[in-house]
Amino acid sequence: MYGKNLMLIIISIWVLLFIVLPVSAMLLFSFWSVENFQVIHSFNIQNYAKFFHDPIYLSLFGKTIKLALIVAVLSALISYPLALFVNHRGGTYKTILFLGVLAPLWVGYLVRIYSWRSILGESGFINSLLVLTGILKQPSSSLLFNSFAVVITMLCISIPFTFIPIYSAIEKIPGNLAQAAADLGANGSRAFWTVTFPLSLPGVVTGFMFAFITSFGDYMTPSLVGGTSGIMYGNIIQTQFGNSYNWPLGAALSMIMLLFILALIAATRKIGNVQAIFEE
């Protein structure tokens, strides 16, 4: 009992210090304003009004949703067959294959972004290959500094995070359920769509959300490989806390993002609960 209480206290302190306090500070900031590079401590909602009135913010928000959606959908589409393959066909190499998919996680976040920059760049791997094989006469600059490069790089970052929940959801499905489906008359694809897939859906939703949220909030990837056309919502927040020196606006934009993501999590929580299906 004593140990349990101690853990509870530690967790409470942790949450208070690293979540409640900073978020509250942000919330407070978002209702202030800036004049002549001075933060004015007077309560107003002009920062929020700005988000809804200035089309720049809304359109960028929309574009960011679109890019994050593309990344999350592709990430799930790639991770699912991968997870299925490692699970069903992995055999004795299961662990190695599993770790292989997670290998990108062992490389630093920035290193991963920079390596994509060099792969997609004008003197990069892909261009060299295309020129070498004669497909292109001159290296192309259209691979880098656009939304395409952002999506590719984010995919590389998000796939391991999407793969893990999908993999564990598939792994938790008792093997004899697919067998039972076959026994009751379902061929391979019917058995998959009626049994395996619905049972792994919570993992898919969780993995999808992982990819969506990490991509939605990412600002390093767009600023390093996105160029001007690949800019995302995270970048304008970053600008407010940097060059523009408008912390209150940055805070308001962050709060909007936070609320949006919390709403998404709340909406998908029910189907994202893997355990609920298998436990009593």
Added chain:
Amino acid sequence: MINQEQAVVELRQVSKRFGNYEAIKNLNLSIGKGEFFSIVGPSGCGKTTTLKMIAGFDHATEGSVYLSGTSANHIPPYKRNVNTVFQNYALFPHMTVYDNVAYPLKIRKVPKNEIRPRVIESLKMVSMDRFLDRSPNQLSGGQKQRVALARALISKPEILLLDEPLSALDFHLRQEMQRVLKHLQREVDITFVYITHDQGEALSLSDRIAVMENGVLHQVGSPEEIYETPRTKFVAGFIGKTNLIKGKMEGPSNFVSDAGFQAMTNDASGLLGEPHVYISVRPEKLRASKEDDRYVNRLSAVFVEETYYGSDKELTFREAGGTHILMKQQQDDGNMRFSAGESVDLFFRPEDAIIVKEWGS
């Protein structure tokens, strides 16, 4: 014996190897229409592998499996008219009881308006029609088993395979489910192939029993045949309790044990040439006194101990060759008390002495 045309399942010279391990050795088996057929044996005897080959989840390395007269070697499970009740039920956790039972009908594209009445009828058979909207997680083990049965029977398969279906249930539930199964089988007139390691279950439920050990089929027969006239030492010892003494035959019905004990037995002329055989006498066939003139066999033994089981008592003796001999004593036999080390003569009739071989056919 079942005649060839009626055989719903037939295994001809089937062998199954996993790498170097031979799970099934040259198995021949024929199961008739509407039979309650059990395959019994200890774990690892090959009974589950046999079941999987009938269901189509595993394939014979050699030989063929015939379903209703046609070779099923290349027919996938979903095209076989065979359904399975799995050991741990294998109910779909994301579906209600109703949807679980309706699954085979939906898969087979049965018209929508036929599904509901058939699901309810099927669940009524196992008295589960009040639980339509429950999730499998809200059911007890026995209830899950009933739903699994309803699901497996709803599409009226030709053969129902049951893989140790009652092993996860407690004693009372198991007995209740045994009655349900027996009753159901008569009602639906479907061939049941029942896998169990529980010989008592097999004896009470089956029309015929196959006894397997280490991938070898020892004997097939009715419960009475298997119990009363086992052919091998393994069958005699596995199905019910028995006393086995090693020796050989000196005449068609003259047994002599290695320690020199002689007995008149039932006819075993076929085993005259065997280098060694065993005499098998059930504990309930032994008497501590010569009840009548038919008890011509006398086995001298020393009393060791007694074990009390409620409805009866089991007395343990040791005969001259060192083998422990069990004798079952009914409560109304009168209370015979022996003290440890006391010499006692045990009697049995020649017809109760069965001669068995060491190995299967």
